[in-house]
Amino acid sequence: MTAMHQRYAESALISKERYISREWLASEYERLWPKVWQMACRLEEIPNPGDYYEYQIGTQSVLIVRENEDTVKAFRNACPHRATRICSGTGNTEGELRCPFHGWAWHLDGSVLEIPDADDFAPECLRRKDLQLSEVHIGQWGGFVFVNLSETPEPLLDFLGPVVEGLAPFEVDKMRLIRYRTTVMDCNWKVGLAAFNEAYHVEATHIWDLSGYAASRMNGVRRPARMSAAATDRLDTDNRINARDPQGRTPGSYQFLYETFPTHNKMRNVPELLTDSARLGDMGDPKKAALEMLRLQQMISQAHQDDVDYVEALSEVPGDVPSVKFFADVRRAVGAARGVDYSHIPDEDMVSAIDYCIYPNLVGPVSAGNWILFRFRPNGDDPDTCLYDVMFMHRFGENEEVPTVKHEFYSRWQDHDEWGPTIGQDLWNMGHVQAGLHQSSFTGLRLNRQEAGVRNFEKFIDRYVLADGDPAA
Numbered sequence: 001m002t003a004m005h006q007r008y009a010e011s012a013l014i015s016k017e018r019y020i021s022r023e024w025l026a027s028e029y030e031r032l033w034p035k036v037w038q039m040a041c042r043l044e045e046i047p048n049p050g051d052y053y054e055y056q057i058g059t060q061s062v063l064i065v066r067e068n069e070d071t072v073k074a075f076r077n078a079c080p081h082r083a084t085r086i087c088s089g090t091g092n093t094e095g096e097l098r099c100p101f102h103g104w105a106w107h108l109d110g111s112v113l114e115i116p117d118a119d120d121f122a123p124e125c126l127r128r129k130d131l132q133l134s135e136v137h138i139g140q141w142g143g144f145v146f147v148n149l150s151e152t153p154e155p156l157l158d159f160l161g162p163v164v165e166g167l168a169p170f171e172v173d174k175m176r177l178i179r180y181r182t183t184v185m186d187c188n189w190k191v192g193l194a195a196f197n198e199a200y201h202v203e204a205t206h207i208w209d210l211s212g213y214a215a216s217r218m219n220g221v222r223r224p225a226r227m228s229a230a231a232t233d234r235l236d237t238d239n240r241i242n243a244r245d246p247q248g249r250t251p252g253s254y255q256f257l258y259e260t261f262p263t264h265n266k267m268r269n270v271p272e273l274l275t276d277s278a279r280l281g282d283m284g285d286p287k288k289a290a291l292e293m294l295r296l297q298q299m300i301s302q303a304h305q306d307d308v309d310y311v312e313a314l315s316e317v318p319g320d321v322p323s324v325k326f327f328a329d330v331r332r333a334v335g336a337a338r339g340v341d342y343s344h345i346p347d348e349d350m351v352s353a354i355d356y357c358i359y360p361n362l363v364g365p366v367s368a369g370n371w372i373l374f375r376f377r378p379n380g381d382d383p384d385t386c387l388y389d390v391m392f393m394h395r396f397g398e399n400e401e402v403p404t405v406k407h408e409f410y411s412r413w414q415d416h417d418e419w420g421p422t423i424g425q426d427l428w429n430m431g432h433v434q435a436g437l438h439q440s441s442f443t444g445l446r447l448n449r450q451e452a453g454v455r456n457f458e459k460f461i462d463r464y465v466l467a468d469g470d471p472a473a
C-alpha cells in the first residue's frame with residue numbers, strides 16, 4: 001500500500017533526539033554505517049588504472065582503487081605497520097600503493113609489494129595474510145561505486161531493490177558529472193535528507209518564489225518573498241489544481257504521488273496532471289512562455305543551454321499542446337541530435353523530476369538526461385552539522401566531449417551563491433529546522449501523508465539503531 005492510499009498519516013511523533021543527540025549519532029556510527037551499502041564515488045572519478053578516491057564516513061576511511069579497466073577494489077585506508085592513512089583525497093598511485101611514513105607498498109590488488117628492511121621485524125609480525133590491505137566489499141550500479149563495511153553484506157542490487165528497475169529507463173550509468181560540490185550544512189544529516197524527501201514543502205518554500213522569481217531573486221540566505229498578486233493569478237492558471245480537486249485537498253497533496261518501499265521511497269508528480277498540463281498558449285506568447293519555463297528548469301539543472309538553443313531556433317512554438325508534451329519533444333529532439341535515444345521514456349517522465357530517496361543517504365530528482373543527486377553524511381561527532389554533496393549529472397552523446405569536473409568544497413554553504421534558487425531555499429530551511437529542534441518546547445515531529453517517506457526512512461534507521469545489533473530485525 002502506498003502512502004497515498006492511506007486515509008490518514010500515522011500519528012506517532014518522531015523523536016527529536018535522533019537529530020540532536022550525540023548518543024544517537026554514536027549509535028548510528030556503531031550500528032548503521034558499518035552495515036549498509038554506501039555510495040562512495042562515480043566510476044568516472046577514477047577512470048585510469050591507479051586512480052584512487054578516499055571515501056570517508058565518520059572516522060572510517062575507505063580507499064577505492066581502480067586496478068585496471070575492468071576492476072575496482074576498495075581497502076581499509078590504514079597501513080598495517082603503524083596505521084598511517086595510505087592515500088588521502090583523490091589522485092593516481094602510479095601503479096602501486098605506498099605508505100608515506102616508512103614506505104611499505106602494495107600492488108593495486110592489495111597484495112604486498114615491498115616492506116623495507118623486512119629482516120628487522122620479528123617473523124610473526126610479518127605474516128603475509130596480515131599484511132595484505134584489508135579489502136572492503138564493493139558493488140557497482142548506475143555508474144557508482146558502493147562500499148559496505150560489513151563482513152557479509154547482502155548483494156548491492158538486492159539492497160537497491162526497486163530503485164534499480166525504476167531508474168533503468170534513465171540509464172544513469174551513462175550520465176556524467178558536470179558539477180560536484182560539497183559543503184557543510186548547519187543541520188543533522190537526516191534533517192538535510194528529509195528536506196528533499198517530501199514535496200509538502202514545495203508550495204511554501206519554492207513555488208511562491210519560482211512564480212515571482214524576477215521580483216524575488218534568491219540570494220542564498222534570504223527567505224523567498226511572498227507571492228505577488230500577478231504570480232498568484234499565474235499559479236492558478238498554471239496548475240489548475242484547486243478547482244479540480246474533488247476532495248478539497250491542498251495543491252501539494254493533489255499534485256504528487258508518494259510510494260514507500262520496505263527500503264527506499266519515491267515521489268513524483270501525478271502523471272495525469274502532467275499529460276494534461278497547461279498549454280503554453282495560455283501563458284501568452286508560446287515561445288516566450290517556453291523560454292521562460294526553460295529558464296526555470298535551467299535553474300535546477302533540469303534543462304540546459306542546448307534545450308534553450310533548440311527552442312530559440314524554432315520558428316513557431318505550438319500554443320495548444322500540453323507544455324509537458326512540448327518540453328518532452330524538445331528533450332527527445334535534443335537527445336536525438338547527440339545520438340541519445342529517449343523514445344522509450346513517456347512524456348510524463350521526460351522532463352518532470354522523479355525523486356528516489358535511496359537509503360541511507362541519497363536523494364534527488366531524475367529526468368531524461370539529468371540527475372541531481374544529493375548525499376548527506378554525518379560530520380564527525382557533531383549531530384548539528386553534516387556533509388552535503390551535490391552531484392549534477394548529465395547525459396552526453398557518445399562522441400561528445402565530457403567536461404572535466406572540479407570537485408568544489410565550501411566550508412560554509414553560505415559562501416557559495418550558485419546553488420540555484422530552489423536548492424538555496426531548501427538549504428535555508430535546514431539550519432532553521434535544526435535550531436528549532438533544540439527548543440525545549442518542541443516535542444517531536446508530526447508527519448502527514450505527504451511526508452510518509454520521511455517516516456519510512458526513520459523506520460529504516462530504527463531497524464539498525466534500535467535493533468540491538470540485528471539489522472534485519
Ligand code: FES
Pocket residue numbers: 079080081082083084099100101102103104
Ligand atoms: S606506517 Fe605505513 S609504513 Fe610505517
Ligand SMILES: [Fe+2]
Pocket residue numbers: 195196201202205206422426
Ligand atoms: Fe525543496
